[in-house]
Amino acid sequence: xxxxxxxxxxxxxxxxxxxxxxxxxxxxxxxxxxxxxxxxxxxxxxxxxxxxxxxxxxxxxxxxxxxxxxxxxxxxxxxxxxxxxxxxxxxxxxxxxxxxxxxxxxxxxxxxxxxxxxxxxxxxxxxxxxxxxxxxxxxxxxxxxxxxxxxxxxxxxxxxxxxxxxxxxxxxxxxxxxxxxxxxxxxxxxxxxxxxxxxxxxxxxxxxxxxxxxxxxxxxxxxxxxxxxxxx
Amino acid sequence: xxxxxxxxxxxxxxxxxxxxxxxxxxxxxxxxxxxxxxxxxxxxxxxxxxxxxxxxxxxxxxxxxxxxxxxxxxxxxxxxxxxxxxxxxxxxxxxxxxxxxxxxxxxxxxxxxxxxxxxxxxxxxxxxxxxxxxxxxxxxxxxxxxxxxxxxxxxxxxxxxxxxxxxxxxxxxxxxxxxxxxxxxxxxxxxxxxxxxxxxxxxxxxxxxxxxxxxxxxxxxxxxxxxxxxxxxxxxxxxxx
Numbered sequence: 196x197x198x199x200x201x202x203x204x205x206x207x208x209x210x211x212x213x214x215x216x217x218x219x220x221x222x223x224x225x226x227x228x229x230x231x232x233x234x235x236x237x238x239x240x241x242x243x244x245x246x247x248x249x250x251x252x253x254x255x256x257x258x259x260x261x262x263x264x265x266x267x268x269x270x271x272x273x274x275x276x277x278x279x280x281x282x283x284x285x286x287x288x289x290x291x292x293x294x295x296x297x298x299x300x301x302x303x304x305x306x307x308x309x310x311x312x313x314x315x316x317x318x319x320x321x322x323x324x325x326x327x328x329x330x331x332x333x334x335x336x337x338x339x340x341x342x343x344x345x346x347x348x349x350x351x352x353x354x355x356x357x358x359x360x361x362x363x364x365x366x367x368x369x370x371x372x373x374x375x376x377x378x379x380x381x382x383x384x385x386x387x388x389x390x391x392x393x394x395x396x397x398x399x400x401x402x403x404x405x406x407x408x409x410x411x412x413x414x415x416x417x418x419x420x421x422x423x424x425x426x427x
Numbered sequence: 428x429x430x431x432x433x434x435x436x437x438x439x440x441x442x443x444x445x446x447x448x449x450x451x452x453x454x455x456x457x458x459x460x461x462x463x464x465x466x467x468x469x470x471x472x473x474x475x476x477x478x479x480x481x482x483x484x485x486x487x488x489x490x491x492x493x494x495x496x497x498x499x500x501x502x503x504x505x506x507x508x509x510x511x512x513x514x515x516x517x518x519x520x521x522x523x524x525x526x527x528x529x530x531x532x533x534x535x536x537x538x539x540x541x542x543x544x545x546x547x548x549x550x551x552x553x554x555x556x557x558x559x560x561x562x563x564x565x566x567x568x569x570x571x572x573x574x575x576x577x578x579x580x581x582x583x584x585x586x587x588x589x590x591x592x593x594x595x596x597x598x599x600x601x602x603x604x605x606x607x608x609x610x611x612x613x614x615x616x617x618x619x620x621x622x623x624x625x626x627x628x629x630x631x632x633x634x635x636x637x638x639x640x641x642x643x644x645x646x647x648x649x650x651x652x653x654x655x656x657x658x659x660x661x662x663x664x665x666x667x668x
Contacts, residue, residue, distance in 0.1 A: 261527070266530050288512065293502055296505065
């Protein structure tokens with residue numbers, strides 16, 4: 196239940212993986228101390244608590260760290276009562292996990308690859324992969340939502356959080372490259388869902404403006420350029 | 428097929444689509460065996476996939492697929508968690524009861540796939556000495572991290588799951604047959620006695636369990652399979668000896 200839990204979250208304001216955790220904590224009515232990390236200059240605490248991956252988010256509960264956003268989401272859902280994040284039926288849970296894994300393993304590396312691409316050809320390839328993946332997710336929405344407004348039914352659930360955390364980055368990519376990953380003609384169900392998700396109380400609380408993502412992307416590109424130059 | 432005991436309730440029908448060489452299908456067999464669940468096993472020819480496989484897993488078209496009362500579940504780790512949750516009262520629990528320990532188990536299960544298996548595959552498929560060196564480096568790091576994880580999680584007990592098998596026995600256990608096969612193929616040892624002594628011992632211990640023996644494939648058959656379908660890997664290995 197909400198109240199005196201000792202919770203600390205190491206994060207980054209523009210990280211979709213961190214945003215997932217913040218949404219879950221908020222949905223459970225949990226208070227926590229938020230620590231913004233500088234990933235170009237990682238803190239001792241981050242390196243100590245996530246020595247294997249050295250990444251955010253890290254949730255620290257009563258001094259013990261939990262890493263990897265999907266692991267954290269399930270941890271929070273299983274430990275704290277209140278709004279359910281994952282469905283309760285085992286088959287529905289398996290379906291939600293399947294699509295979360297698809298989003299992580301297929302969609303995510305593709306769209307991040309658009310940002311990381313060093314040449315136009317590579318970027319075009321990643322765009323193709325992203326568009327192919329999102330088409331599968333459109334089909335998934337039709338199946339999972341069962342005519343409801345969210346993947347989770349009539350309120351936000353696991354898959355809404357997992358995919359919804361990417362939306363402001365999709366908008367950033369649109370501003371940077373003119374690319375529409377979700378659009379009303381090719382992925383009408385997701386387009387409508389994206390509006391609902393973006394307009395929700397849960398999202399408005401923690402999702403930043405797309406321009407913040409654009410700024411961060413520029414910072415990453417600049418740093419990569421420096422690395423390239425200094426290695427010559 | 429394998430396994431004694433019934434399913435979770437009357438009329439539970441379990442079918443597993445798998446293949447001999449798939450470590451992912453082996454995970455599901457291990458889970459079903461540890462839980463004592465009966466199922467019909469269908470060996471897929473991955474060069475000529477059945478309509479059942481293609482319709483049950485249209486997104487990935489891969490094994491394993493578990494079909495429970497006609498409904499398919501795909502992706503090995505998701506299938507294992509499904510078995511755990513749908514058959515809670517059958518056989519032992521595979522996941523720890525404590526949510527924190529469960530999170531740790533899931534973290535390392537993800538690590539096995541994302542880091543250990545990924546780098547091992549990179550190593551076995553390496554086409555150049557540089558790729559092989561990088562693959563080997565990453566694989567050794569991953570194995571050492573898992574060794575440290577085993578030490579911490581098992582707390583001196585025989586398994587990741589403690590006194591009895593758990594989620595990580597199933598997840599990492601799927602690779603055990605290939606660990607033995609790789610040794611026969613090119614002498615490489617994923618968990619060697621010097622660098623990863625605890626895991627080396629764990630492999631033996633797991634292989635000695637009746638429930639594991641019932642489903643672990645014959646190593647010589649795997650070696651034969653590798654020689655037939657991955658001649659490149661064996662050629663690279665041969666040229667490195």
